[in-house]
Amino acid sequence: MPTIVIASPKGGAGKSTTAVLLATELAAAGAEVTLLDCDPNRSITLWSERAPVPRRVAVLSGVTEAEIVRVIKARDQDGQIVVVDLEGVASRLVSRAISQADLVLTPMRATTLDATIGVRALALVAEEEEALGRRIPLAVVFTMTRAVRSTQHKGIEASLRTQGVDLIEPSLMERAAFSALFEFGGDLRTMPAQGRMEGAIENAREFARAVHARLVAVPA
Amino acid sequence: MSKPFSIDVGGLRSRAKDAGTDAVAKADAAGEVHGFHPREPRGRPGRKPSPRTGQVHAKVLPHVSEEIAEEAQRRGVTQGVLIEEAWALYCARQSREG
Numbered sequence: 647m648p649t650i651v652i653a654s655p656k657g658g659a660g661k662s663t664t665a666v667l668l669a670t671e672l673a674a675a676g677a678e679v680t681l682l683d684c685d686p687n688r689s690i691t692l693w694s695e696r697a698p699v700p701r702r703v704a705v706l707s708g709v710t711e712a713e714i715v716r717v718i719k720a721r722d723q724d725g726q727i728v729v730v731d732l733e734g735v736a737s738r739l740v741s742r743a744i745s746q747a748d749l750v751l752t753p754m755r756a757t758t759l760d761a762t763i764g765v766r767a768l769a770l771v772a773e774e775e776e777a778l779g780r781r782i783p784l785a786v787v788f789t790m791t792r793a794v795r796s797t798q799h800k801g802i803e804a805s806l807r808t809q810g811v812d813l814i815e816p817s818l819m820e821r822a823a824f825s826a827l828f829e830f831g832g833d834l835r836t837m838p839a840q841g842r843m844e845g846a847i848e849n850a851r852e853f854a855r856a857v858h859a860r861l862v863a864v865p866a
Numbered sequence: 867m868s869k870p871f872s873i874d875v876g877g878l879r880s881r882a883k884d885a886g887t888d889a890v891a892k893a894d895a896a897g898e899v900h901g902f903h904p905r906e907p908r909g910r911p912g913r914k915p916s917p918r919t920g921q922v923h924a925k926v927l928p929h930v931s932e933e934i935a936e937e938a939q940r941r942g943v944t945q946g947v948l949i950e951e952a953w954a955l956y957c958a959r960q961s962r963e964g
Contacts, residue, residue: 648878655902675873711906719885727878737905741897742890746883766900773896778889855871862877 648748648861649718649728653770656763657734660753660789662689663824665731668751670833671854673702677727683707684714684743685733689828696831711739718746727861736766744774749860750784753818756791756799761806768811785860787853788817814856821846 650668652661662685669679679702683690694705709717714730721728730743744750750771754764764786771784786806791799806813818824823834823846830837834847883889897903915922926934938945 648881649883671871672873675871677873677875677878711904715885715890722883723880735905736897736900736902738894738897738902739906741893741902745889745893746885748881748883770897770900770902773899774893777892777896778884780883851871858871858873 649722649730649746650749650751650857650861651730651732651743651747652751652753653730653732653740653744653767654734654752654754654760654764655736655740655766656754656760659734659755659760659764660818661685661734662693662731663827664751664753664787664789664818665690665729666693666827667818667824667834667850668854668857669703669727669729670700671850672727672729672858673700674833674835674851675854675858676702678702678704679727679729680704680706680721682709682714682717682728682730684709684739685731687733690731693828693831696829697836698832700833700836711737711742714739714742715746718743722746740767741770741774744771744782745778747782749857750782751814751857752784752786753789754786754802756788756796756802756817758798758802761802783812783860785812785814785857787814790820791817792820812860814853814860816849816852816856818853819849821849823847824850 652665652668654661665681669681673679681690681694681703683705688707690705691707694707699705706717718728718730730747732740732743750767752764752767754760768784768786771782775782788799788803795803803813821841823837823840823843826837826840827834834843834850840846913922919925919927921928925931934945934948938948941947
């Protein structure tokens with residue numbers, strides 16, 4: 647089954663939040679999901695310790711540079727989706743994880759700094775495609791967005807589209823429920839209400855649906 | 867409200883991806899080009915413990931080391947003196963045996 651690698655060398659871009667939302671929504675939709683926590687900050691592990699891990703989600707912690715390819719390979723089989731959460735640095739662990747990806751997701755806040763640093767992940771994917779002789783689909787998702795898009799956001803979006811970058815719609819909006827996942831654990835359906843939960847659940851579900859559409863669209 | 871989302875698990879197939887040593891080396895090289903370097907701490911630096919004595923700097927087994935130390939202290943000489951005497955005895959025996 648597909649391996650989705652959440653990669654950006656920029657810290658604070660929303661990688662772990664994206665990983666948890668994606669894993670829990672794909673699991674809620676019926677998929678078996680393994681979340682690999684490759685971040686020394688252990689964000690996913692901390693989330694998994696807050697509350698029982700949702701049904702059909704498994705968490706593997708502390709996966710290292712030496713293990714990453716073997717661990718992905720062992721789980722990249724029928725009945726599993728693998729979601730890899732990486733640290734926000736440019737490391738060999740990132741390049742190795744990308745080498746095993748069916749889809750690379752780069753979360754990015756709609757700021758010039760995030761875009762400038764995040765683009766390094768895009769360049770790395772292009773380099774690995776050439777080195778490995780296979781296509782590695784990549785998509786960018788804007789995180790912590792507001793209902794009204796700023797001029798900066800629109801400019802970055804237009805620039806990426808011009809360069810042919812696949813942008814996932816909907817973006818992940820700035821929502822209390824998303825950040826509260828790391829306070830309460832579980833998923834959006836089990837946590838105490840944080841703001842407008844229906845909107846948060848719909849946002850996460852439509853995001854997961856958009857990612858899933860890309861997975862099935864990739865030619866085998 | 868959007869329609870319920872459900873995944874056809876059968877529609878997601880595993881795809882072949884090269885995970886061999888060569889492929890990993892190519893991924894590493896591609897990463898280096900863009901500044902994606904190894905960042906994990908390497909193994910513990912320094913000399914590995916001796917498989918014979920289990921100690922890092924030991925020349926002899928621990929109980930022999932203790933006995934040499936005690937004898938040197940009793941005689942008021944350094945442990946090196948005892949080793950020199952032992953070496954002299956060894957050389958003498960070698961020359962006798964021939």
